[in-house]
Amino acid sequence: MLKAAGLALLTAGCAGAAAAQGLTATFPTRPVTMVVGFAPGGPADVIARLIAPGLGADLGQPVVVENAGGAGGSLGQGRVMAARADGQTILFGSLAQATIPTLLPRLNFDPLALQAIGMVNEVPMAIIARRDFPAANLAELVALVRREGRGLNLGNAGVGSTSHLCSLLLLATIGSPVTLVPYRGNALVMNDLMAGTLDLGCDQTTNNAGHIQSGTIRAYAITTPDRATALAGVPTTAEAGLPEMRMSGWNMLFAPAGTPGVVVDRLNRALMTVLRDENVLRRMVELGSNPATDARRTPAGGQAFWLAEIARWKPLLEAVGQSPD
Structure with a gap:
């Protein structure tokens, strides 16, 4: 019985690893939509369009920037949260993602249900x-x-x-x-x-x-x-x-919570590749921006930083008592 149980666990583990490898091999299956929660021409949009071509080249599918501005960035986040958690629709987030949980506590989605892919820049x-x-x-x-x-x-x-x-x-x-x-x-x-x-x-x-x-x-x-x-x-x-x-300020790539870890990791590897591109880095500096530190480029490091930013800004926002119109 023990041998049988061990064999079953080994088989399940191999099957899970194979499934993960298969998912990584097939993702993405179509162009990836990267949503920016602000209008075209703004700072988030500029950096998003700077990194999109490199992300697409690494992923083997185009990365299409989609602007969904309004309500302090919550419309763009809502667009991503309504999509399937499969990595095909991601958020080019900003400091707005640290203010939305305080400013808009009664949204039709959970503003904390995001998974960081990695920070792009500060x-x-x-x-x-x-x-x-x-x-x-x-x-x-x-x-x-x-x-x-x-x-x-x-x-x-x-x-x-x-x-x-x-x-x-x-x-x-x-x-x-x-x-x-x-x-x-x-x-x-x-x-x-x-x-x-x-x-x-x-x-x-x-x-x-x-x-x-x-x-x-x-x-x-x-x-x-x-x-x-x-x-x-x-x-x-x-x-x-x-x-x-x-x-x-800062920008970070997010996926909806529940996105498979192998997909998050694949997107992160693409981001890491872009952030090693000398042309991208030079242009960031020209724009007055700094590439994210190595620690914050990871999904875990980005997630920890994002949650800390929510805690940092919450008292000031509550004291002001404002909310998006």
């Missing part, structure tokens, strides 16, 4: 303004905000977006309110800043480095401990006298 935030904004440095900007208050407006890509969180953190740090103006995407924020109809922003460098370099907008500080390579002339918030103002 992005410094830049405190920016229209090019004729009357402040020569960050200290003067802070003084002006404290003096003018709600007479100034600060744009963001929608409640729960990375730029919205940066705005909340900035205002909490300096202890003064301004008029927050939500847009439906970062590109629209940039348009109004360049047009001079919006005063301030706090946005990812992937979205504004080129505009800062060209002088169409002003940059006062970078919110990470180190300066951004693409914006070496812009001081950090610590250097500019506001050391408490520290954060970064």
Whole structure:
């Protein structure tokens, strides 16, 4: 009986391994859809389209970027959660995936039912303004905000977006309110800043480095401990006298919870290949972004980081009490 039981376990194990190998060998069976929860042209969309060709080349099937913007990134996440957990539809996630569980607790899907595939990149935030904004440095900007208050407006890509969180953190740090103006995407924020109809922003460098370099907008500080390579002339918030103002945006690939582990691993291997591509890495740096650390590129490392971000932002979001419209 023991021999028979052992043989049965061995047979089952071999069958499971064979099935896993077969699934890996056949996945993907058609083009993979990578959903971005924000409008085309924004920082998440730019990085998603940068890595999509390399992912497709490694997987042997095209990776098609699909934009599903709105409601602070929850529409895009909902699109992925409604798909089969087979790896054919994945989410190009962002910091929004760490705010949705707090901002939208009554969705028609579980916002925690995601499996990280791996982090793609981390992005410094830049405190920016229209090019004729009357402040020569960050200290003067802070003084002006404290003096003018709600007479100034600060744009963001929608409640729960990375730029919205940066705005909340900035205002909490300096202890003064301004008029927050939500847009439906970062590109629209940039348009109004360049047009001079919006005063301030706090946005990812992937979205504004080129505009800062060209002088169409002003940059006062970078919110990470180190300066951004693409914006070496812009001081950090610590250097500019506001050391408490520290954060970064990030992007991560997610699959719906329940996606077979072998499929998650296959997608992760494709991501690892892309993040070793010198052309991709060079372009990321040009955009003001940094490739994810090795530890966060793994499914386990990415998952742990994501859950920690949810815990980090929950108290601030609950204190503000805002939710996407």
